[in-house]
Amino acid sequence: MKVLIITYYWPPSGGSGVQRWLKFVKYLQDFGVEPVVYTVENPKYPILDASLEKEIPKNITILKEPIWEPNNILSFFKKENTQQSAGFLNPNPTFFGKILQYIRANYFIPDARKFWIQPSVKYLKKYLSEHKIDAVITSGPPHSLHLIGLELKKALNIKWISDFRDPWTEIDYFEQLPLTKKSIRLHQQLEQEVVEKSDAVLVVGQTMKENFSKFSKNIHVITNGFDNDIDSTSITLDKKFTITHVGLMNADRNPISLWKAISDICNENADFTADYEIQFVGKIASEVRHSLEEYQIKKVLDVGYVSHQEVTKYQQKAQVLLLAVNNVKSAKGVITGKIFEYLQAKRPILAIGPTNGDLAEILKETNAGTIVNFNDVENLKKEILQLYSSFKNGNLESKSNNIEHYHRRNLTEKLAHIIKETVS
Structure with a gap:
């Protein structure tokens, strides 16, 4: 045929x-x-x-x-x-x-x-x-x-x-x-x-x-x-508590609540301030840069665009993978393609978007991470601190399953x- x-x-x-x-x-x-x-x-x-x-x-x-x-x-x-x-x-x-x-x-x-x-x-x-x-x-x-x-x-x-x-x-x-x-x-x-x-x-x-x-x-x-089987045994995780976003970060995806949550945590937790790092692998809109400055998020690594092969490496070694859904009327149906490669990387996923949307169902089905509503700063702080605590204890890992059909x-x-x- x-x-x-x-x-x-x-x-x-x-x-x-x-x-x-x-x-x-x-x-x-x-x-x-x-x-x-x-x-x-x-x-x-x-x-x-x-x-x-x-x-x-x-x-x-x-x-x-x-x-x-x-x-x-x-x-x-x-x-x-x-x-x-x-x-x-x-x-x-x-x-x-x-x-x-x-x-x-x-x-x-x-x-x-x-x-x-x-x-x-x-x-x-x-x-x-x-x-x-x-x-x-x-x-x-x-x-x-x-x-x-x-x-x-x-x-x-x-x-x-x-x-x-x-x-x-x-x-x-x-x-x-x-x-x-x-x-x-x-x-x-x-x-x-x-x-x-x-x-x-x-x-x-x-x-x-x-x-x-x-x-x-x-x-x-x-x-x-996602495609190809990856060898995670050769990957060394980031030494910093990295929160890594892969792909385009445009104005509609700008997670203001995340920058507010991180700013609050930094004001309260000196260890976190020393350990965290935000990584962007891909293009960033000027609105996002302005928000980072406004909330004094200073520990930022702007990697820019890299080959798909290099993207895979950044995903595998990240401590936490960030997925920001566009904050628009149609957000419930937004499933960014990166979620599936995030699944393959087998690192904890922190998503910001509708908790009743298509993305939330995938995270629930695979047990690959958590999703917090757009403006829920308090729950974001709670989730970040739980992830950070696991990082400090040396046991921050993904417990995902049921990913092979993707x-x-x-x-x-x-x-x-x-x-x-x-x-x-």
Whole structure:
């Protein structure tokens, strides 16, 4: 069985967007499904990680077509190094910045990759007429790729599976965009049509499934996961009481309650003040830096972006792994991809977010850590001091279990079953 996978993010892209389908492609042939990948020939990835290229199976077909992106033009009107991803929308843009945000939000729907839709449809219709493909899979965001799948479905009536790595209109920054009412309606209409017309829909969490259930009954939850077996015996834990955050720390994730809790503890506990260290492995928003200064959190190690291989090492040697959920209306359904690699690292997880959300269920199921509500400073202090006490006693460890079904290979087996069920 052959499937055509349409994805924007592909090695040498780094970051979280590339991981899901790179790993699925890595294992699909083990379960009788041959992947053909269609991606961008000339992408402008914000993060590069060439080390991921070695995970691409050598025997698969990779198709590439060029894309024209208006972001390339808009970037000329910005100062160097100020280009931001959607998750890093500037909350205080200049007048000209507001104009650019308005144009980007209302004239490039569903996103700035919309100009890849028609060239891709033309190219893929020809390819599909010449090659036997049993199903098409589109992965978004960018959600423009789902519109490629929608057009192919309408033209060829081919089986089509849409995969939502993140929500569309329910994504955390959607309400921050300067959208007109007309633009909001258009997003909602396109989202509904994609979900309704897909033969199957993949989502990464239960809340997303519930939100889409009004449009389709054929929705499947396949979470993100972790990959490869790691040798923890060769890892030496940090000497400091490190609280390590991996990935993007944007303004919506800024855990003010944590900085307040740590500040309070430092004022009361000299040993803690000497022992703690906050580590950031990844990009930090300016709002987070300001909060660290405001609460006088001085013992900070800013590692910046490192390769995925290096990320794994930082996770394994951390004393505590910090997971901050975006404090937005849709927070209940937010499951950051890093949670699964945190599980694999087998270090205690301290999460800040809804205690009744999808993430809380995963932590409960795996016994991998604790989650505290956004503004609950007192409980945060209590949890941190308990973790610190275990650190001082030399017995700070994770007692997680039931994590193997989040291994990428096991998740791919579930995907292969859905593909075969959809095609049959």
